[in-house]
Amino acid sequence: MAEALIQILIVIFSVLLLGGIIWALLRHNTRKLSPRELAAIDGISEAGAVKRLSVRPFLLWLERFFISCESLWFDQDFIYVFDGQKLAARYKFEQILTLEVTKIRINHARIWRIRFADGASELERSSANKSEQDGVREYKFAPAASIFTPNFKEFLQILREKNREAIKTEPRFWEIV
Structure with a gap:
């Protein structure tokens, strides 16, 4: 009886783990902005002009404690949060x-910290969930760096x-290849 219960728990845990990995890879890390997100940016009409800067590595839903919940995108002039x-x-x-690396790693990806000066955007005054100290906004992210998408480079x-x-x-070399 106890062995059957352990086997059932192992199957449930495996399904949840596999489902979470698939959900994180396919849903959380899109390559392009959605039309709704693209419409929020003034003056940008094509999705290819804005590139992804951050990705969300999967760590059994615990990654939110180590990286910011926001996603970072950029173009030639601005960084969008x-x-x-x-x-x-x-x-x-x-x-x-500052742009610097932290000591945190998630799935072999180094976590970076980017800090912005206060008063950088009129949009950020309405949100209060970013860390703030001495007028500085800070975000932690895993860079979108791979051989196929050299966005971080x-x-x-x-x-x-x-x-x-x-x-x-x-x-490091592999982050800018």
Whole structure:
């Protein structure tokens, strides 16, 4: 009887784990903005102009304790912060104070911290769930860095051109390939 109960619990746990991984990979990390999110950005009409900066690695739904809930996107001029489907903030590259790596890793992905100066966007005044200290907004994210989507590499190139002193930690080779 106890063995049957243990087997049932193992099957339930396996189904939940596999379902969570599939949901996180397919639903949470879309490659393009949805039409609703794209409509929230003024002056952008094509989804290919805005690229994903952050991804959400799967850690049995515990990743929310280590990274920000918002998703980060960027184009040539701005960094966009989406809270779900809503545009929460928009920053210029010149308003970045620091971009540095943390000591946290989730599934072998290094977690990065980006900090923005206060007063960067009129959109961010309405949301109160970001960490704030001394007028600084901070987000932690896993970069969208892979061989097939070199978005983090493009982001770093733009940041080097516009605000080189903000980069406190240089990325490793595999993050910029």
